Amino acid sequence: MKALVLEEKGRLSLREFDIPGTLGPRDVRIRTHTVGICGSDVHYYTHGKIGHFVVSEPMVLGHEASGTVIACGAEVSGLVPGDRVCMEPGIPDPTSRASKLGIYNVDPAVTFWATPPVHGCLAPEVIHPAAFTYKLPDAVSFAEGAMVEPFAIGMQAALRARIQPGDTAVVTGAGPIGMMVALAALAGGCARVIVADLAQPKLDIIAAYDGIETVNIRETPLPEAVAAATDGWGADVVFECSGAAPAILAMHRLARPGGAIVLVGMPVDPVPVDIVGLQAKELRVETVFRYANVYDRAIALMAAGKVDLKPLISASIPFADSIAGFDRAVEARDSDVKLQIVMPQ
C-alpha cells in the first residue's frame, strides 16, 4: 500500500508503507477517501517538529479524514462494512482520569494521528477504534466528512465560550481554524460574528456567509471597528485565533465588561498578556486544546444544513499529486482555505 510518508524534515515520498497494527475486536478497518491537509501536517513537513514532538523516523501524515468501513472487529456494533464515516484522530486511554472526567482531549496518554511517533491516515487503509469512528448521514459528503475534524475545534471553542442567543463575537485571525470558529459561533447562537485579518482574499471568503462581518486590520484598527459595531460596549465573546502577540496583547480591548475570551490560536513562543486589562473588565478566559465529545454535534449541524463547510474547500487533489499539494500548502496562498487529498477508491 502506498502512503504519503514524511521521511524527514522537508522530504516527502509516496511509497509502499504498511502502518503496523492488527484489527482488534473493537476496531474497524477503513478505506480512506478524503484527507484534509492541516497546518500541523505542513509544519511537520517544513520544520520536522512541533514543540517537543519531533519527527525522528519516517511518519505517515494526515489526520482529517473520511472513508468507508471495510471490516469490523468481532465486538463492534453500530457500524457495518459499507458505512461512510469520519474519524476522530485522538485516541485516549479510556480508563484514564481525564477520560473519566470527559476531558479525554487532555489525557496525557492520548495518541493522535500524525503526531510523532503515531502514523497518520494518508494511506489507502487505516485501522481505528469504532468508538472514535462516526457514521456520516447521506447529506454529508466525504469531502465534508473530512472537514469535521477542523470544525470540531470551532465547536470546542463555541462550547467553551458559553454563547448566549444573540451574542456578538469577534474572531481574530481568518485562517481555516478562525473560519471554523466563526461558523461554529454562528451555529451556537451568535447574532453576528466580526472576523478580522490582514489577508483580504480570506476575509472575502468568510464574508460570503450571512451573519459574518469582516475587518481588514491593515485598514481599520480592530478595537475601533468593534467599538463602532457595538456602540462602544464591546463584544460578548472574543475568539483569539491568530496566535499573534499583538492581537493577544490587545484582546481585552475588544471584549465587553464581563465578557469572555477564548484562546484558540497557538503562539510559537510565550507572549505577554495584559492581566490588568483582563481584570478591569472581569473577563472570563477559556482555553481550547483540540476537542472532546463534539463530533456528533458537528455532524448533526452539517446534516441539518445549519453549517456549510463546502465553500472552505479550496481544492481537491488526487493522492498521486499529494506532494505537490503539500508544496501548494507551504506556499500558503491567501486564497486557499482547506486543501484536501482524495485517495484512489
Ligand SMILES: [Zn+2]
Ligand atoms: Zn488539523
